[in-house]
Amino acid sequence: MPVNKIHAAIQFAALAHGQQKRKGTEIPYLVHPFEVAQLLTAEGAPEELILAGLLHDTLEDAHIAPEQIEEEFGRAVALLVLSASEDKTKSWEERKAHTVEYLQRDAPYEALLLACADKLSNLRSIAADHESEGEAVWDRFRRGRAQQRWYYAGLLRAFAPLQDTGMYQEFCVLFEEVFGC
Known part of the structure; x- marks a missing residue:
């Protein structure tokens, strides 16, 4: 895998996310897309998917245009990033229901992998913070615990086609630790 594309995506994400922090913490936001890319790398994902992992939150959280991602990293990466982006004009319930429905019905395998890596990274953070706080x-x-449980349970069902991956298996374990059966 050519280092220059990964390097370019790291720089792009770093500039796009700037001084953003992880929700409720002082941890730089950039830790999250790095972890998503690492999870995808560990699963043997192709370069385009790893690039999308690094860039997956730039549209909705950093207000980058999809055309800019396509110009810099290609159409396939831009489409994957779009698949991981939510419409922030909709309510939390609408966004999450749409995400779960898309993943269950329409998402191609690579979009499922990207979403699983993204949500696993989030669930890792929740689990660690739940343990300490x-x-x-x-x-x-x-939204509180009950609504988050509803959302993550929907994701768990949507990710069932990934049951042979380490990401899915870890997601299951963390879901049980955080939310119970």
Whole structure:
């Protein structure tokens, strides 16, 4: 895999996310797309998917235009990033229901892998913070534990085609740790 594309995506993501922090923490946001790319790399994902992992939140969180991603990294990467982006003009419930429905019905395998890596990274953070903060962790989210459980349970069902991957297996374990059966 040519290092220059990965390097370019790292720089692009770093500039796009700037000084953003992970929700409710002082951890630089950039840790999240790096972890997503690492999870995809560990699964043996192709370069375009790893690039999309690095860039997956630039549209909705950094207000980058899809055309800019396509110009810099190609149409396939831009389409994958679009597949991982939510319409922030809609309510939380509408966005999450749409995401779960898309993943269950329409998402190609690579989009499922990208979404699983993204949501696993988020669930890792929630699990670590839940361990140290307890139920107070839910205060940093727009919706509380019950709504988050509903969303992550839907994701768990949507990710079933990935059951042979390490990401899916870890997702299952963390879901049970955080939310119970």
